[in-house]
Amino acid sequence: MMGFISLISIWMIPCFILIIMIAASIRKLPAYDLFVEGGKEGIKTAVSLLPFLVGMITAISILRSSGALDAFVGLIAPALDFIGFPAEVLPLALIRPISGTAALGMTTELIATYGPDSFIGTLASVMQGSTDTTLYVLTIYFGAIGIKKIRYALQAGLLADLIAILAAVFLVTMMFG
Amino acid sequence: MINWIWICMAAIGIIYAMFSGNMEAVNEAIFDSAAQAVTLAIGLISILVFWLGMMRIAEEAGILRGLARIFRPIISKIFPEIPKDHPALGYILSNLTANMFGLGNAATPLGIKAMEEMKKLNNNSDTASRSMITFLILNTTGLTLIPTTVIGIRMQYESASPTQIVGVTLLVTCIGTIAGLIIDRIFYYKSTWRKS
Numbered sequence: 001m002m003g004f005i006s007l008i009s010i011w012m013i014p015c016f017i018l019i020i021m022i023a024a025s026i027r028k029l030p031a032y033d034l035f036v037e038g039g040k041e042g043i044k045t046a047v048s049l050l051p052f053l054v055g056m057i058t059a060i061s062i063l064r065s066s067g068a069l070d071a072f073v074g075l076i077a078p079a080l081d082f083i084g085f086p087a088e089v090l091p092l093a094l095i096r097p098i099s100g101t102a103a104l105g106m107t108t109e110l111i112a113t114y115g116p117d118s119f120i121g122t123l124a125s126v127m128q129g130s131t132d133t134t135l136y137v138l139t140i141y142f143g144a145i146g147i148k149k150i151r152y153a154l155q156a157g158l159l160a161d162l163i164a165i166l167a168a169v170f171l172v173t174m175m176f177g
Numbered sequence: 178m179i180n181w182i183w184i185c186m187a188a189i190g191i192i193y194a195m196f197s198g199n200m201e202a203v204n205e206a207i208f209d210s211a212a213q214a215v216t217l218a219i220g221l222i223s224i225l226v227f228w229l230g231m232m233r234i235a236e237e238a239g240i241l242r243g244l245a246r247i248f249r250p251i252i253s254k255i256f257p258e259i260p261k262d263h264p265a266l267g268y269i270l271s272n273l274t275a276n277m278f279g280l281g282n283a284a285t286p287l288g289i290k291a292m293e294e295m296k297k298l299n300n301n302s303d304t305a306s307r308s309m310i311t312f313l314i315l316n317t318t319g320l321t322l323i324p325t326t327v328i329g330i331r332m333q334y335e336s337a338s339p340t341q342i343v344g345v346t347l348l349v350t351c352i353g354t355i356a357g358l359i360i361d362r363i364f365y366y367k368s369t370w371r372k373s
Contacts, residue, residue, distance in 0.1 A: 005344035012343055013323060020231055023238035031234050038233025042225030050218035054211050059183055061210035062190035065202040071193070095182065097317075102182065108217060108330050109210075116336035125331060125342045129324025130349035132276075134317040141313060142305065144289045145296050149304040152364040156310065157317045159360050164318065164353030171345050 005175070049101070056105025064109070085169055088120050092127055097161045100133035123172045131164045217333055224329035232278050241278065245270035255315075255358065258298070258308045265294035269312055276316065279325050288316060311361050318357040320350055 024031040063069045069091070077087040092106045107128040114120040134157040142150055194203045235241060245267075252270055259265050268291035275284035291312060299306040305313075324346050331339035 005348065006341065007344075008347070009340050009342070009344040010338075013340060016323070017231060020235045020238065020240065023240055024234050027238050029234065029237050034234045034237055035230035037230075039226040039230030041233075042227070042229040043222055045229070046218055046222040046225050049221065050215060053214040053218050055183065057214040057217075058207055058210045059186040059190070061206040062194075062203055063186045064190075065206035066190040066194035066199050067197045068190050068193035098182070104326065104330075105214075107327065108214075111330055111334050112213065116331040116334045117338070117341070121331075121334075121336075122342060122345075125324075125327045126346050126349055129321065129327040129342065129346040130319065131353055132317050132319030132321075137316045138313060140285065141288055141292050141316070142309075145292045147296075147303055147305050147309070151305050151310065152368060153305055153310045153313050156314055156357070156360045156364045160314060160318050160353055160357030163356040163360075164349055167352040167356075168345075168349045171349060175345060 049104075052101035053105055053108065056102050057109055060106055060109045064113070084173065086120060086123065088114070089123055089127065089169075092124055093165045096127060096131060096165070097134040097158055100136055103128055103133070119172070119177055122176050123168060126168045126172055127165060130168055131161055134158060134161055217330065220333040221326065221329045224325055224332065228279065228323075228325045232280055235278065236280075236283075241271065241274045244274045244277075248273070256308050256311060258306070259295070263294065263298070265291055265298065265308075268294060272312075273315060273320060277320050277322050279321055279323060288312075307365050310365075311358070314357040314361045315354065318350065318354040320354050322347065 021031065024034075060069075073087045073090070076090065080087045080090065089110065092103060092110060095106060096103045107124045110124040111121045114124075116122075116125070134154075138150070138153060138157065142153070190203060194200045248270060249266070252273075253259070253261050253266060256266065256269065259269075268287050272284050272287040272291055275281075275287060292309060295306055295309050295312065296302075298308070323343060327342065327346075328339045331342070
């Protein structure tokens with residue numbers, strides 16, 4: 001099972017690219033032209049991410065270098081250790097449903113501090129990649145069509161996030177812990 | 178809300194440093210981390226350009242549409258209130274497949290179209306319908322096949338295997354999505370129960 005999952009991780013992207021190439025040649029598409037055209041959007045995306053990342057990573061660095069974050073983590077660690085939840089990723093877990101760019105900043109900071117292949121770095125990567133920003137999605141979609149009574153949408157969305165986060169902790173601990 | 182969180186992080190850090198004597202470290206961290214963030218954003222260009230380029234080909238080649246056709250029967254089961262031939266289902270499918278491939282910019286307008294169609298089905302009421310909430314849950318649990326940005330960050334920090342997390346991430350996403358759908362059903366039945 002574990003071997004199979006890591007095999008998927010390595011094979012998935014190259015195989016997917018191969019499928020795209022084959023589909024493009026069957027349809028006789030100008031693949032390279034399309035690639036270049038789509039790629040231009042990537043530059044825009046990265047540049048527009050820049051101010052978000054500078055703002056968030058700087059604020060988190062202030063919190064960490066002052067010693068406040070470690071003090072906070074030390075304070076809550078005993079309670080979280082009890083259920084096997086690593087205290088270092090708690091701030092990320094809390095912010096993930098609220099702001100995508102803030103979470104991206106935190107993930108980066110955790111990866112930079114603990115290393116991308118460490119347990120914390122791996123867990124942060126999985127948490128960042130496996131769910132979307134509930135509050136953002138809710139605001140955009142319901143805002144766009146003028147929904148005022150959202151009923152149980154927020155509770156259900158946040159509960160699903162909680163389960164995804166717990167699943168991430170459990171599976172990463174099992175596979176990489 | 179995010180504005181307050183941001184202010185609190187910076188303010189608490191600076192005030193804490195006044196007492197812990199780490200002001201010098203804070204001073205250094207401000208400029209180091211700003212520079213680090215810029216390097217990161219620039220570094221992300223490589224993977225974003227490559228991936229969005231690939232996705233443009235996939236879109237033109239009809240891979241997204243093909244997948245949408247495969248998932249149609251499943252989706253109509255998840256949305257029992259939407260008639261099988263209603264355009265809302267088409268938009269939902271295209272939105273979800275675009276999300277699966279990390280095409281956030283393409284997914285959002287499709288999602289809004291889907292929501293508009295569902296609003297029509299709900300007599301243009303300003304109350305969220307059952308289908309709307311189900312659709313929202315599917316979007317927030319973020320069914321993504323390949324977490325491009327995370328892979329990019331891992332590359333930047335010299336991971337021995339940047340894509341190592343793809344399999345687990347996919348597994349966690351699936352668990353989250355299934356859990357989300359179950360939670361959605363539970364909340365729905367609870368709300369109808371209360372009414373009757």
